Amino acid sequence: MEKRSRIKSVRSRVVWSFVAVIVFIITVLGGLFIGTVKKYYYGSAIEAMRERASVTTAFYNQYVTAGFIRERARYIFENVSPDELAKIEVIDMSGRLVLDSNGFASSVTIMTDDVKQAMQGESGQWVGSDPVSHEKILALSNVLWENDRPIGIIRFTTSLTLVDDAIAGVTRLALAAGSIVILLSLAMSLLLARRIVKPIRELTSVAKVMAGGNFSKKAIIRHNDEIGHLADTLNYLSDEITKNTRLKNEFISSVSHELRTPLTSIKGWSETLLSGDLEDREETKLGLKVITKETERLIGLVEELLDFSKLQAGAVKIKRKSVDLNKLAADLGNQFQASGSRKGLVLSIELSKDALIISGDYNRLKQVLVNVIDNALKFTPVSGEVRLETSSDNKFAVIRVRDNGDGISPEDLPFVTDKFYKGGTSRPGNGLGLSISKELVEQHGGRLHLESRLNEGTVVTILLPLAK
Secondary structure, three states: OHHHHHHHHHHHHHHHHHHHHHHHHHHHHHHHHHHHHHHHHHHHHHHHHHHHHHHHHHHHHHHOOOOOHHHHHHHHHHOOOOOOOOEEEEEOOOOEEEEEOOOOOOOOEOOOHHHHHHHOOOOEEEEEEOOOOOOEEEEEEEEEEEOOEEEEEEEEEEEOHHHHHHHHHHHHHHHHHHHHHHHHHHHHHHHHHHHHHHHHHHHHHHHHHHHOOOOOOOOOOOOOOHHHHHHHHHHHHHHHHHHHHHHHHHHHHHHHHHHHHHHHHHHHHHHHHHHOOOOOHHHHHHHHHHHHHHHHHHHHHHHHHHHHHHHHHOOOOOOOEEEEHHHHHHHHHHHHHHHHHHOOOEEEEEOOOOOOEEEEOHHHHHHHHHHHHHHHHHOOOOOOEEEEEEEEEOOEEEEEEEEOOOOOOOOOHHHOOOOOOOOOOOOOOOOOHHHHHHHHHHHOOOEEEEEEEOOOEEEEEEEEEEOO
């Protein structure tokens, strides 16, 4: 239940992260949009008002020459166009209202920013609240001149209520559109999170089944994405575990057989010698030879198991020193010639004329060659031939062991160097020799490669870097 709640929290984080980003973007864009709309509406109103005020002020300054500000105001309001929507006020240079377009005069002093700017001889602009109606207004003030002398101020004011109403309407539409987009984004994020979490749940379910030991269950690869790659990796892991489990079981069966055979021989001859006549020297000698041979076989098996265990644990230490591969190959060739002769085989040796000196562990390299030559002799029939060759190739020393024996099938060839692999069940051994040999060669910075054809023979090639 705890794991399920964690998966839900992952979905929640995906949803809310997505929604938070959308809300942030919509808020920013909405703010910019509303700000642009407000600037446009206000800018249009101000520009229209300014153009009207400039034309009107210029006309009155040029054609109305009444000397006093009150007379100038009376003339202005007598000639105001009936289509004029703005409220017009004439103010003296002290800020006192002289007359407005409604025909009222007042001792009220107007000292808004637009009026102050006009008193400085400039066109003034101000947006604020009307002190009487308390509505938002736009005010523009220009100077009235008399022979280059400022005699008063003409002020144009208009209500911004309609402009604000229009902006509010656009704002409401923008908020509604933003809300719809957020809701749609929430729905899409829920669907997206579900698409992400659902395959993860499926993978979790498959992993639980695999953890219970059932590796036949496979994850479904729905999409070619990261989750699909994870499903493919999980399936690959299942296949590898199945393969290694099968190889391990085969290895245990093989080792059991390899142990049982010599132990049975040792036990049988021990009982025979104990129950027989010890004075029969020939029988006693034969029994002791069998026991010795089977004991050596057990020792070799145990040593291979120990080497494999050390390699798996990374505990094998390569004690490097100068090694002459020609001499090593010659010594081993001479050692195995007698064994080959007893089996009716020919073991020939062909050494490189060049010195093949490498930096390596003599005993470990000897172990590799012993294993490879022993395999060649083991799987080559009577009257067959095994060739041990050395040569050089660029910066590498090359050792080849050729035989014209049983060969390896194309199906088994790619796997013969895998641990525990034996191929055909009738083959002797425990499936560790070539695996150990390959590991040891690679620890020397080299490569071990096999070429083989069934019933024609096998070539094992070992490349080792030459000493500098």
